[in-house]
Amino acid sequence: MSFDVTRRREAPSGVWKKMVLVNGQSPGPLIEVNTGDIVRVKVNNLIWDESTTINWHGIHQRNTTWMDGVAGISQCAIPPAKSFTYEFEIIDQRGTFWYHAHSKVQYTDGLYGPIVVQDPDERLPPDVDIAAERIVFMGGSFHAYGEDLMVPVNARRRTLPDVILINGLAVFTNCNFTSSTWSSFMPPICEPSSRQFTTPMPNTTTRFRLINHSSFTSLYFTIDSHPYLTIIEIDGVEVEPITVPGIHLNIGQRYSVLVSPIHSTTTGSFVMRATIPKSCFLPYVPYTSEILESVNHQGTALLSYSPNPNSSLPQNIKPVVDIPQNCTNPPFNLPVPIRKMAAFPPDTAHPSRNTHQINFQFQQAGPVNRIFINRTSYSPLPHSAQLWLSLPQTLDSGSDPGSYNNYNFPLNQQVLFLPDPNKTVQIAINSRDIMEHPFHLHGHTFQIVA
Numbered sequence: 001m002s003f004d005v006t007r008r009r010e011a012p013s014g015v016w017k018k019m020v021l022v023n024g025q026s027p028g029p030l031i032e033v034n035t036g037d038i039v040r041v042k043v044n045n046l047i048w049d050e051s052t053t054i055n056w057h058g059i060h061q062r063n064t065t066w067m068d069g070v071a072g073i074s075q076c077a078i079p080p081a082k083s084f085t086y087e088f089e090i091i092d093q094r095g096t097f098w099y100h101a102h103s104k105v106q107y108t109d110g111l112y113g114p115i116v117v118q119d120p121d122e123r124l125p126p127d128v129d130i131a132a133e134r135i136v137f138m139g140g141s142f143h144a145y146g147e148d149l150m151v152p153v154n155a156r157r158r159t160l161p162d163v164i165l166i167n168g169l170a171v172f173t174n175c176n177f178t179s180s181t182w183s184s185f186m187p188p189i190c191e192p193s194s195r196q197f198t199t200p201m202p203n204t205t206t207r208f209r210l211i212n213h214s215s216f217t218s219l220y221f222t223i224d225s226h227p228y229l230t231i232i233e234i235d236g237v238e239v240e241p242i243t244v245p246g247i248h249l250n251i252g253q254r255y256s257v258l259v260s261p262i263h264s265t266t267t268g269s270f271v272m273r274a275t276i277p278k279s280c281f282l283p284y285v286p287y288t289s290e291i292l293e294s295v296n297h298q299g300t301a302l303l304s305y306s307p308n309p310n311s312s313l314p315q316n317i318k319p320v321v322d323i324p325q326n327c328t329n330p331p332f333n334l335p336v337p338i339r340k341m342a343a344f345p346p347d348t349a350h351p352s353r354n355t356h357q358i359n360f361q362f363q364q365a366g367p368v369n370r371i372f373i374n375r376t377s378y379s380p381l382p383h384s385a386q387l388w389l390s391l392p393q394t395l396d397s398g399s400d401p402g403s404y405n406n407y408n409f410p411l412n413q414q415v416l417f418l419p420d421p422n423k424t425v426q427i428a429i430n431s432r433d434i435m436e437h438p439f440h441l442h443g444h445t446f447q448i449v450a
Helices: 290-294 386-390
Strands: 002-010 017-022 031-034 038-045 054-057 083-089 095-101 112-118 130-141 163-166 205-212 219-223 229-234 237-244 247-249 254-259 269-275 298-304 355-365 368-373 426-431
Touching (some): 031 038, 130 219, 163 298, 205 247
Parallel strands (some): 031 112
Antiparallel strands (some): 002 017, 038 083, 054 095, 219 269, 229 237, 355 368
């Protein structure tokens, strides 16, 4: 398939802004494949003044590291008016994934879409007949263009998004509210907008594939009048069914949940809510958003069992469940993977050789508030890639540099060298910042041990 990446003004929440689109849409088109398939996507960069790349989030890229799509790490970015074809095999994976830009902040402006990997051998609850699937993409959106948020006058502060999109839409009816991100002295062009609705098959169980595409906020997903959701997959891993009232999705996370009508005769529409837990930013950093406060810090869409749904809210709304104010994932021992995997054995002979410490912290660097990992605030290589520059180097851990070394790379690069490639790697992540920050490791499904 082909992706045409373009920049165009759109109004997903009623406010017109510059967006980055795939084939003229955001979210972009669905990629649906089977385990064992080869995926081939030609990306045509039609943005006249920006390079781009696409990362296939969660896909392991076994033997195709250079197809991971991270600018300055695994490839050079695709220049304007140029094309690049990504080709990789889906090996022993199934479930819910997504793709997004991995250059600058383009995915904040709309360059993202879903990936579904089907597998006849997927381990699903044996006593449940899943009649249909629906994708629910949710995430924060800024009225300002992403690059405008990165200039020094704005980058000093972190800010809440203006709206929460669900499947690319958000209701925004009061254009008098002040955006916390709009930097122009001219007010944005604004008009009323509508919400998205999802229509499952009546009287059946539907699999909802939930994806959080936010660049800043976690979200808590609920459906009014539906007292429980059943989790069956987390980030591409099948798990024993877990019954919960709602799902806390951190940035980039994916869950599959089973949703059934509350009664066999259920009709009408119910509100699906994606809410920002206030505990994730208050009271430590008092971010404010007049627009979000007006809608109780949430985005809404409709789950409709009616044959002719519309975007208006139902008259009888059951109050949403209380949003847990702990801003965390479920306990680590709650999800039980169905495909059992033995614990990785530690390297007891050389316990320090493949062990690293990562210290995460926001710090002021000149006019900009930057992220530091250990002593490095990373910047991508503008005209090359770490993968390419690593090949001719002779890396040596004889000096025992610990978890900080840039070897022959610039000072804004950092390399974690693993002298024993066939041994277990242990990484301890210490957050010295007051915000929540999820971590993921490209090309791996790792084991949490503490």
